[in-house]
Amino acid sequence: MDARDSLARFRERFCIPKTKSGADWIYLCGHSLGLQPKTARSYIEQELRDWADLGVEGHFHAKNPWMPYHRLLTQQTAALVGAEPAEVVVMNSLTVNLHLMMASFYRPTPQRHKILIERGAFPSDQYAVKSQIVFHGFDPAVSLIELTRREDESCIRNEDIDSVIEREGNSIALILLGGVNYATGQLFDIAGITRAGHAKGCTVAFDLAHAAGNVPLHLHDWGQDFAVWCSYKYLNGGPGCVAGCFVHDRHSHARHLPRFAGWWGHNEKIRFQMGPEFQPMAGAEGWQLSNPPILALAPLRASMEIFSEAGMERLRAKSVSLTGYLEFLLHQQASSSFSIITPREEIRRGAQFSIRLPHQGRALCDRLAAEGVIGDWREPDTFRVAPVPLYNSYLDVYHFVERFSAAL
Numbered sequence: 539m540d541a542r543d544s545l546a547r548f549r550e551r552f553c554i555p556k557t558k559s560g561a562d563w564i565y566l567c568g569h570s571l572g573l574q575p576k577t578a579r580s581y582i583e584q585e586l587r588d589w590a591d592l593g594v595e596g597h598f599h600a601k602n603p604w605m606p607y608h609r610l611l612t613q614q615t616a617a618l619v620g621a622e623p624a625e626v627v628v629m630n631s632l633t634v635n636l637h638l639m640m641a642s643f644y645r646p647t648p649q650r651h652k653i654l655i656e657r658g659a660f661p662s663d664q665y666a667v668k669s670q671i672v673f674h675g676f677d678p679a680v681s682l683i684e685l686t687r688r689e690d691e692s693c694i695r696n697e698d699i700d701s702v703i704e705r706e707g708n709s710i711a712l713i714l715l716g717g718v719n720y721a722t723g724q725l726f727d728i729a730g731i732t733r734a735g736h737a738k739g740c741t742v743a744f745d746l747a748h749a750a751g752n753v754p755l756h757l758h759d760w761g762q763d764f765a766v767w768c769s770y771k772y773l774n775g776g777p778g779c780v781a782g783c784f785v786h787d788r789h790s791h792a793r794h795l796p797r798f799a800g801w802w803g804h805n806e807k808i809r810f811q812m813g814p815e816f817q818p819m820a821g822a823e824g825w826q827l828s829n830p831p832i833l834a835l836a837p838l839r840a841s842m843e844i845f846s847e848a849g850m851e852r853l854r855a856k857s858v859s860l861t862g863y864l865e866f867l868l869h870q871q872a873s874s875s876f877s878i879i880t881p882r883e884e885i886r887r888g889a890q891f892s893i894r895l896p897h898q899g900r901a902l903c904d905r906l907a908a909e910g911v912i913g914d915w916r917e918p919d920t921f922r923v924a925p926v927p928l929y930n931s932y933l934d935v936y937h938f939v940e941r942f943s944a945a946l
C-alpha cells in the first residue's frame with residue numbers, strides 16, 4: 539500500500555522525530571500537534587532576516603511585506619475549508635475567535651437564549667459558552683442544552699440531534715458543535731445540522747479544531763453562520779499557531795452586528811488616518827483586532843503550501859484507507875481490554891481513532907510514548923491516535939498495532 543501511495547512522498551517534507559537509536563517515531567498524534575514541515579524554518583528565517591535588515595521598513599519592503607502578510611494565507615485557507623476568500627481570515631487563537639464570534643452572533647433574548655453544544659465538548663468551548671451565557675445575564679443551568687449519547691453508546695446519533703433541534707429550536711439562539719468531537723472522533727453531519735438549525739431560526743456555528751485539514755469541508759455551501767479552528771493540529775502550523783475563522787458572506791456587510799473592534803478590522807484604506815470611528819472591513823477580516831504575528835504565520839504558510847499541493851480530496855481518500863486499515867488490524871486483536879469508540883462508518887469519522895482502555899490505559903500510553911509510539915491520553919479512559927495522510931504510512935499503522943498489542 540505504501541509503494542502504491544501517490545501521497546507517500548509528502549512524508550519526506552516533514553521532520554519526523556527519532557528515537558535514541560535513530561528510528562522514526564511512530565507519530566500518530568497529528569490530531570493534537572502536527573509535525574513540522576521542513577520548510578517552516580526557512581519561512582521563519584526569511585522574516586527574521588527581513589526584520590534584521592529592514593526594521594520597520596519590512597512592513598512594506600520585506601520580501602513578503604508584513605502589512606498584507608496574512609493575505610498570503612487567504613486563498614489556501616478558503617480552498618481548504620470550502621469558502622470564498624472574503625469569508626475567511628487567519629487571526630488570534632481558537633478560543634479568542636470563538637468569543638469574538640459569540641460577541642457578534644450570540645444575541646440572546648428572553649424567548650431565544652439557549653446554546654446547544656455536545657456533552658463532552660472540548661472544555662474550552664464549554665467554558666466559553668457558559669461564560670457568554672453568564673455575561674448576558676442568563677443562567678447556564680437553564681440556557682445551556684447538551685446533546686447526549688444514549689446509554690451504552692459512545693457517540694451521539696444524528697436522529698437525536700434532529701429531535702433536540704426540533705423540540706428546543708425556538709428557544710435556541712446558537713448551536714455550537716465540534717465538527718469532529720475531540721474525544722470520540724465522531725464527525726458530525728455539519729450540513730444537515732446547519733439546515734435543521736436554520737429551519738428553526740437558530741444561529742449555527744462549528745468549532746472545526748479537529749476537522750480542518752482532516753476532512754473535506756464546504757463551509758460556504760453548507761451555510762453555517764460562523765466557524766473557528768486552530769492551525770496546530772492537522773494544519774501543522776506549529777504550537778499555539780494562529781487560528782482560522784469563517785464568517786458566512788451573508789454577514790459580510792452586516793455593519794449593524796455588534797462586535798469587539800480593533801484597528802486591524804477597520805477599513806484599511808483609512809486605517810492610518812487614525813480616525814476615532816470604527817468602520818469594519820467587509821467579510822471576516824472585519825473581525826480582526828491586531829496586526830498579525832508574522833513569525834507565527836510563517837510556518838503556517840509552509841504547511842498550507844504542502845496542503846495545496848497534496849489536495850484535500852486526495853488526502854481524504856488516503857485517510858479513509860489508513861484509518862480503515864487501523865480499524866481492521868485492531869479488530870484482529872479482539873481483546874476485552876479495549877474497545878473502539880469512534881464510529882465505524884467512514885462518513886462519521888476523520889483520521890482519528892479513539893480507543894477506550896478502562897484499565898491502566900494511561901500507563902500503556904506512557905509506555906508506548908517511551909518507545910517513540912505517540913498517541914495521546916484523554917481522561918478518563920481514552921487513548922487517541924490519528925494516522926495522518928500527509929506524513930503517516932501504512933507501515934506506521936502496522937507497527938503501531940504490533941506495539942499496542944504487545945503493550946496490552
Ligand SMILES: Cc1ncc(COP(=O)(O)O)c(C=O)c1O
Binds near residue numbers: 632660747748
Ligand atoms: C475542540 C477544541 N476547541 C478548543 C480548543 C482550544 O484551543 P486554543 O487553546 O487554541 O484556544 C481545542 C484545543 O485543543 C480543541 O481541541
